[in-house]
Amino acid sequence: MAEVKLSSTPATAPGKFSKEHTKKELLSILAELDDLQNLLFAEHKHSLLVVLQGMDASGKDGAVRNVFGKMNPMGVLVQPFKTPTAEEMNHDFLWRIHQHAPGKGMIQIFNRSHYEDVLIQRVHKWVDEKTIKKRFGAINDFEKLLEEHNDTHILKFYLHVSREEQWKRLEERTQDPTKMWKYNEKDFEEAKLLKNYWKAYEDVFRHCSKVPWIIVPSDQNWYKEYVIAKTVRDTLRSLKMKFPKLPSAKK
Amino acid sequence: MAEVKLSSTPATAPGKFSKEHTKKELLSILAELDDLQNLLFAEHKHSLLVVLQGMDASGKDGAVRNVFGKMNPMGVLVQPFKTPTAEEMNHDFLWRIHQHAPGKGMIQIFNRSHYEDVLIQRVHKWVDEKTIKKRFGAINDFEKLLEEHNDTHILKFYLHVSREEQWKRLEERTQDPTKMWKYNEKDFEEAKLLKNYWKAYEDVFRHCSKVPWIIVPSDQNWYKEYVIAKTVRDTLRSLKMKFPKLPSAKK
Numbered sequence: 001m002a003e004v005k006l007s008s009t010p011a012t013a014p015g016k017f018s019k020e021h022t023k024k025e026l027l028s029i030l031a032e033l034d035d036l037q038n039l040l041f042a043e044h045k046h047s048l049l050v051v052l053q054g055m056d057a058s059g060k061d062g063a064v065r066n067v068f069g070k071m072n073p074m075g076v077l078v079q080p081f082k083t084p085t086a087e088e089m090n091h092d093f094l095w096r097i098h099q100h101a102p103g104k105g106m107i108q109i110f111n112r113s114h115y116e117d118v119l120i121q122r123v124h125k126w127v128d129e130k131t132i133k134k135r136f137g138a139i140n141d142f143e144k145l146l147e148e149h150n151d152t153h154i155l156k157f158y159l160h161v162s163r164e165e166q167w168k169r170l171e172e173r174t175q176d177p178t179k180m181w182k183y184n185e186k187d188f189e190e191a192k193l194l195k196n197y198w199k200a201y202e203d204v205f206r207h208c209s210k211v212p213w214i215i216v217p218s219d220q221n222w223y224k225e226y227v228i229a230k231t232v233r234d235t236l237r238s239l240k241m242k243f244p245k246l247p248s249a250k251k
Numbered sequence: 252m253a254e255v256k257l258s259s260t261p262a263t264a265p266g267k268f269s270k271e272h273t274k275k276e277l278l279s280i281l282a283e284l285d286d287l288q289n290l291l292f293a294e295h296k297h298s299l300l301v302v303l304q305g306m307d308a309s310g311k312d313g314a315v316r317n318v319f320g321k322m323n324p325m326g327v328l329v330q331p332f333k334t335p336t337a338e339e340m341n342h343d344f345l346w347r348i349h350q351h352a353p354g355k356g357m358i359q360i361f362n363r364s365h366y367e368d369v370l371i372q373r374v375h376k377w378v379d380e381k382t383i384k385k386r387f388g389a390i391n392d393f394e395k396l397l398e399e400h401n402d403t404h405i406l407k408f409y410l411h412v413s414r415e416e417q418w419k420r421l422e423e424r425t426q427d428p429t430k431m432w433k434y435n436e437k438d439f440e441e442a443k444l445l446k447n448y449w450k451a452y453e454d455v456f457r458h459c460s461k462v463p464w465i466i467v468p469s470d471q472n473w474y475k476e477y478v479i480a481k482t483v484r485d486t487l488r489s490l491k492m493k494f495p496k497l498p499s500a501k502k
Contacts, residue, residue: 090354092400098349103341134399141392148385149343 001209006198009215011162013223022226029229034071036236040105041075043241047102047152050109050232053119054159055197056187057169059218060111063159066221067229068109077102080111093117093135094142101146114139118204123196136207143211153235154211157228158201159218163194252460257449260466262413264474273477280480285322287487291356292326294492298353298403301360301483304370305410306448307438308420310469311362314410317472318480319360328353331362344368344386345393352397365390369455374447387458394462404486405462408479409452410469414445 013022040046050068052060068076079100088096094114102108118135121127127135146152161169170191173183190197205213214231218224264273291297301319303311319327330351339347345365353359369386372378397403412420421442424434441448456464465482469475 087354090356090401091352092396092403094396094400095349095352098346101342101346103338105341138392138396138400141389141396145343145345145389145392149345149389150341152343 001205001212004202004205004215006160006202007195009160009217011160011165011217011219013217013220017223017226019220019222023222026222026226026229029226029233030067030070033067033229033233033236036233036241037071037075037107039241039243040107040236040239041072042105042243044105044244045151046239046241047104047150048107048232048235049102049146049152049154050107050228051113051115051154051156052109052111052159053113053115053157053201054218055161055166055194056184056190057166057173057182058159058161059221059224060159061182062221063157063225063228064109064111066225067232068107071107075105076107076109078109078111081113081116092138094138098142101150102152104150114142115204115208118208119197119200122200123193133207136204139208140210143208147211153239155231155235156211156213157231158205158213158215159224160215161218163191165219166191166194252456252463255453255456255466257411257453258446260411260468262411262416262468262470264468264471268474268477270471270473274473277473277477277480280477280484281318281321284318284480284484284487287484287492288322288326288358290492290494291358291487291490292323293356293494295356295495296402297490297492298355298401299358299483299486300353300397300403300405301358301479302364302366302405302407303360303362303410304364304366304408304452305469306412306417306445307435307441308417308424308433309410309412310472310475311410312433313472314408314476314479315360315362317476318483319358322358326356327358327360329360329362332364332367343389345389349393352401353403355401365393366455366459369459370448370451373451374444384458387455390459391461394459398462404490406482406486407462407464408482409456409464409466410475411466412469414442416470417442417445 040048052063054060064078068078077100081097084096097110097114100108100110117127118132118139122129122132143154147154170187173179173187205215214227216224216227291299303314305311315329319329328351332348335347348361348365351359351361368378369383369390373380373383394405398405421438424430424438456466465478467475467478
């Protein structure tokens, strides 16, 4: 993956995308996605792991709701990764993650992920740099395990919002009664560390891109949702899935 | 690890070990082990993973009972790995294993392990050779993860019994009323494949010895138990553990 400089990476849709047309396109993709997810479940061969990373208010929750929200929940699981519990801290950092790796036929969404262990922990210097480097290696090994040993297709999205848009959204959380539940007093403190986070993300892109990252311009939700939905659709299409036939004994 | 040829590897104790003296020595080691396990639990820093592998009737269950049976069960867990469940089969072969990796302060015993996926599955040709090679790599990555990211010390024991001793013990299971519960009609069929298993084990020693294997002559239970207990004791001793002091606030 080519070097990424987030401060000069656009957070808005390329000029050729109009909001109206893209939203229409999104609807048609979502309809197709519904069928593809059903086929993935029925074939019971591959699985899909969708990793969502991004700063607070970058729109991870909205992406889950608007891209995956209409799918059959029998085949779609969402797992958020927050502050580790005491029991999780007793184990290696991938222990709690591996438990939620998708089974055959499933779509598993990680709302934040194992990457927090090389992001927030690094920015706050909770672990030393030597450990961070070792974690990069362990993450690459882990993603390879899922891909090679369970036919899991991994899509890693980084939701890229500009500093201005992030602050606007965080402010809204203090004003809009329907968004106050998302407010966390630490959010503004974290947002002030944006440059440090971007630096940490750039290093993640540098060291953990055997499974490539998809950087999603996310200042406009309609474009963000379109990019994610289209990527998932294209990935599922590429699997050339087929409905299983009757077992020969029952023919 | 040097090449191992199991057909010419002794399954009995070296001549200098007398049964009487070794059993006395074992008792003193077990007493020390009890203290060391308590210290491991109290310090809450390292953990120990004991992998027991070997043919049917090689004495894995007896090793668990006689070496670890007197320890505080609060700090010692045993996990057998048998035929995978349907849910386990939906995931990569290390998924069910990783869940039982020891937390800090714990001793975890695996009665059979992830190595079954490159032993029984290989001998019966349930998976192709390419997959076996990839699994060797995944196993090495996994053991490295536990060692480097949670201070887990791994001890891998192969319990080596001779063909004659194995058949004698399997026969006993058909005669001795206290052993019949262990009888499985497939045991004799499996025992006939001894040479194939030995070949598969030799390849495991060749490819998965970054964490070295300890080959335990196991025709005599007293010697097998002595070797395992002594190795665990020496490993725990080497950790230079200390009881934690009071937190300074409470001094």
